[in-house]
Amino acid sequence: xxxxxxxxxxxxxxxxxxxxxxCNELLGYxxxxxxxxxxxxxxxxxxxxxxLALMLQAETVLEPLVETGPYDPQNPFASAxxxxxxxxxxxxxxxxxxxxxxxxxxxxxxxxxxPALIAGIGMWLASRPPQRRPSVFFRIVGxxxxxxxxxxxxxxxxxxxxxxxxxxxxxxxxxxxxxxxSAAIVRRVSRSGGRRVFAxxxxxxxxxxxxxxxxxxxxxxxxxxxxxxxxPLLGLLAGVVRRIRAAGSDVDFIIKPSGLSAxxxxxxxxxxxxxxxxxxxxxxxxxxxxxxxxCTVVLLPYExxxxxxxxxxxxxxALSCGKPVVVPGKTLMAQQLEAxxxxxxxxxxxxxxxxxxxxxxxxxxxxxxxxxxxxxxxxVRAENSSERYVERMIALIRQSPxxxxxYQIGEDIDFSDVADSRCFMRDGxxxxxxxxxxxxxxxxxxxxxxxxxxDLVLRALVQPLLTQQFPKLVVSVSAAERDIARWVFDAGTPxxxxxxxxxxxxxxxxxxxxxxxxxxxxxxxxxxxxxEGLSGDARTLGLGLYRVVLS
Numbered sequence: 001x002x003x004x005x006x007x008x009x010x011x012x013x014x015x016x017x018x019x020x021x022x023c024n025e026l027l028g029y030x031x032x033x034x035x036x037x038x039x040x041x042x043x044x045x046x047x048x049x050x051x052l053a054l055m056l057q058a059e060t061v062l063e064p065l066v067e068t069g070p071y072d073p074q075n076p077f078a079s080a081x082x083x084x085x086x087x088x089x090x091x092x093x094x095x096x097x098x099x100x101x102x103x104x105x106x107x108x109x110x111x112x113x114x115p116a117l118i119a120g121i122g123m124w125l126a127s128r129p130p131q132r133r134p135s136v137f138f139r140i141v142g143x144x145x146x147x148x149x150x151x152x153x154x155x156x157x158x159x160x161x162x163x164x165x166x167x168x169x170x171x172x173x174x175x176x177x178x179x180x181x182s183a184a185i186v187r188r189v190s191r192s193g194g195r196r197v198f199a200x201x202x203x204x205x206x207x208x209x210x211x212x213x214x215x216x217x218x219x220x221x222x223x224x225x226x227x228x229x230x231x232p233l234l235g236l237l238a239g240v241v242r243r244i245r246a247a248g249s250d251v252d253f254i255i256k257p258s259g260l261s262a263x264x265x266x267x268x269x270x271x272x273x274x275x276x277x278x279x280x281x282x283x284x285x286x287x288x289x290x291x292x293x294x295c296t297v298v299l300l301p302y303e304x305x306x307x308x309x310x311x312x313x314x315x316x317x318a319l320s321c322g323k324p325v326v327v328p329g330k331t332l333m334a335q336q337l338e339a340x341x342x343x344x345x346x347x348x349x350x351x352x353x354x355x356x357x358x359x360x361x362x363x364x365x366x367x368x369x370x371x372x373x374x375x376x377x378x379x380v381r382a383e384n385s386s387e388r389y390v391e392r393m394i395a396l397i398r399q400s401p402x403x404x405x406x407y408q409i410g411e412d413i414d415f416s417d418v419a420d421s422r423c424f425m426r427d428g429x430x431x432x433x434x435x436x437x438x439x440x441x442x443x444x445x446x447x448x449x450x451x452x453x454x455d456l457v458l459r460a461l462v463q464p465l466l467t468q469q470f471p472k473l474v475v476s477v478s479a480a481e482r483d484i485a486r487w488v489f490d491a492g493t494p495x496x497x498x499x500x501x502x503x504x505x506x507x508x509x510x511x512x513x514x515x516x517x518x519x520x521x522x523x524x525x526x527x528x529x530x531x532e533g534l535s536g537d538a539r540t541l542g543l544g545l546y547r548v549v550l551s
Contacts, residue, residue: 007106008033008390009097009134010042012058013065014112024285025111026056028205028386036390038107043096055284063092065114083159086116087123094124102134107393113138113178115163122163125172133172135397140180140189140197157192157419164193174403177396179389182332183408184309190405194423197405198396202311203389206320206381207289220363221252223295223323224276225314226268228259232350233301238271239352244359245275251363254295256288257281292321296370297344297362299326300333301355307331315342316384322377324369326355326362342380343372404516407448409456412549424448428521430539436546438465439523440539446519450550456506458519461546464489466497467532475543476522480510499546506550521545 010029015022026042033040042058053060066089072079102108110117118138125133167173178193179200180186190197222244224237237255244251253276257268260281272278279291292298298318308331315333318325325344327333336342347358362369382388405423407413414420415436422432428444429437450456464473471491477484485504491497511517523542529535 005037005039007039007041007100007102008109009100009102009106010040010109010111011062011093011096012042012044012111013062013114015044015048015056015058022111023052023056024205024288025203025386026058027207027285028203029109029390030057031205031207032203032386032390035387036394038390041100059096061096065089065116079159083116083162086114087120090116090120090124093117093120102132104131104133106134107137107397108134109137109139109393111139113140115159118160118176119163119166121176122167122170122173125175126170128172130172133175135393136176137393138176138178139203140178140185160189160193161419164195168195168403174400175397176403177393179392181311182309184332185311187408187411188309188419191421191423192419194405196401196403198392198401200389200392201384202313202316203386204313204316204320204381204384205285205386206317206384207285219250219252220248220297220366221254221295222297222299222359222363223291223318224253224255224299224301226255226257226260226264226301227314228261229303229306230260230301231264232303233355234264234267234271236350236352236355237268237301238275240356240359241272241275243352243356244363247360248363253277254279254291256291289317289321292318292323295323296366297326297359298323299355299359300328302328302331303350304328304330307333316380319373320377320381320384322370322374324362324366324373326358341376343369343376345369404449407450407550409450409452410549410551412547414547415545426518429545430541436544438539438544439521439526439542441523442526443520443522444543445521446548447516448519448550449516450511453508453511455508456511456550458484458504458506458548458550460502460504460548461499462487462502463499463544463546464497465527465529465541465544466491467527467529467534469532470525470527473542474524476524477504478520478522479504479506480512480518482510484510 008029010026012022012026015026030040030042042056043061044053044056044058045062045064046060048058048060066086121136125136167176178189178195178197180189180197181200181202183199186197186199226234241253255268255272255276256279257265258281260268268278300312300315307328312333315325315327319342325333325342327337327344327346328350329346329348334346337344337346345358345362347354407424413424416432416434418432424446426445426447428439428441430440466473466489473489475487477487484506487502489497521543526540526542528540529537
């Protein structure tokens with residue numbers, strides 16, 4: 001009797017319309033799983049077009065998730081109630097999975113990671129015997145964990161924290177894996193949720209013809225991809241087209257809107273329809289991918305701030321097809337260009353002059369840039385292929401990884417941000433304040449699972465509480481229960497009680513291969529501002545902590 005084939009079951013709630021990105025992603029999973037000898041089943045919403053479902057070999061069985069609405073800090077009870085109701089209303093999902101009856105050898109992949117799904121999966125796994133618990137993967141995009149424009153965690157990230165903490169208590173939780181596509185997402189999501197996130201490149205269905213990178217457009221053409229983060233630059237595009245046309249009248253513009261609001265779409269039509277070809281928002285995967293073959297350069301007029309941490313799938317697709325790109329500065333995309341892993345130009349500011357100049361440089365050097373892009377394309381395609389993504393999933397379930405978040409050497413911890421720091425904090429700390437956190441006991445502890453065993457330096461931005469009654473403070477620092485430093489703060493010295501950086505060495509021998517690195521701060525004389533009449537704060541304070549980094 002032959003063993004049953006391992007199955008990949010993809011649950012794609014986001015595929016609610018004929019969206020080329022989500023279609024491509026799902027197609028990639030299907031073809032990758034089949035090429036790796038897996039049996040694959042795709043579950044999509046009932047409202048998906050039947051022809052699209054047929055093309056994707058998908059079952060239209062999912063009911064829409066109950067909407068929770070945005071988190072309301074003025075009414076947290078209502079937001080919490082909506083979250084718990086969403087968990088209770090996952091019955092249609094369990095009904096959709098029931099005919100497949102996933103077993104321990106199967107893989108279940110969610111293409112998004114809403115908190116209710118995470119908590120619900122934990123409950124579902126715990127309710128099943130071990131032999132019927134599949135390995136579950138959540139592809140984490142990151143928007144729910146981070147307000148990329150503000151650079152802070154949104155209040156709604158609270159529910160991810162709750163979901164991950166609930167998951168951690170469930171039997172079978174070790175079979176649930178989070179996958180993030182950039183170092184920034186891995187950091188933010190793992191710290192927000194207090195759960196390990198595994199770095200995995202963006203999965204892309206890259207069904208270009210074998211000779212795609214050798215094709216040259218008959219006329220110079222600029223492919224412009226617009227998304228929801230293009231809004232601040234929409235007003236510049238008509239001017240960019242006019243200026244480029246004035247300098248080189250034979251340049252065509254192909255504009256692809258994706259995820260724009262109805263108002264933005266009307267604006268694009270009114271401003272650009274007469275000077276550019278505007279593609280339909282929804283296309284088949286083949287239509288979408290073939291647009292890259294028609295262009296000389298790909299312009300991504302995105303707002304820079306979100307892409308300091310977010311990966312761009314369109315950027316990956318353009319590079320995979322060997323096309324030069326024009327991207328905003330101070331982004332992950334710009335870093336790829338500067339590191340020589342992509343070819344193209346950078347516009348440093350969201351201005352007409354900066355975008356036009358960068359695009360003109362790319363067009364003027366298009367032959368040279370195209371050759372460089374073509375040489376890099378095969379590596380990009382291999383790294384970001386859907387097959388590589390599924391292979392990564394298979395490799396993870398063959399290991400026995402723990403799910404504690406990892407600290408990456410060189411990254412800082414911001415103690416003014418609850419979502420960035422609390423996963424590392426143990427006892428002895430006060431509430432997180434707008435600037436950082438106080439020690440409130442004689443000893444305060446941090447616990448970090450570091451990624452490397454080598455000699456390190458602990459650097460901490462701190463501020464001691466020095467008063468007239470307590471003009472001196474001594475802090476003993478230890479790592480792995482061994483004293484590593486003694487920091488003395490004295491009001492009579494130039495730095496006194498001011499904010500300052502302090503250091504302490506940590507030897508490789510102090511870092512156990514598998515255990516967390518425990519760091520503690522011993523306070524010789526914690527004291528209360530209330531007792532000295534300084535404020536109404538009755539806590540016994542000692543050291544204020546702003547930031548920590550191991551380097």
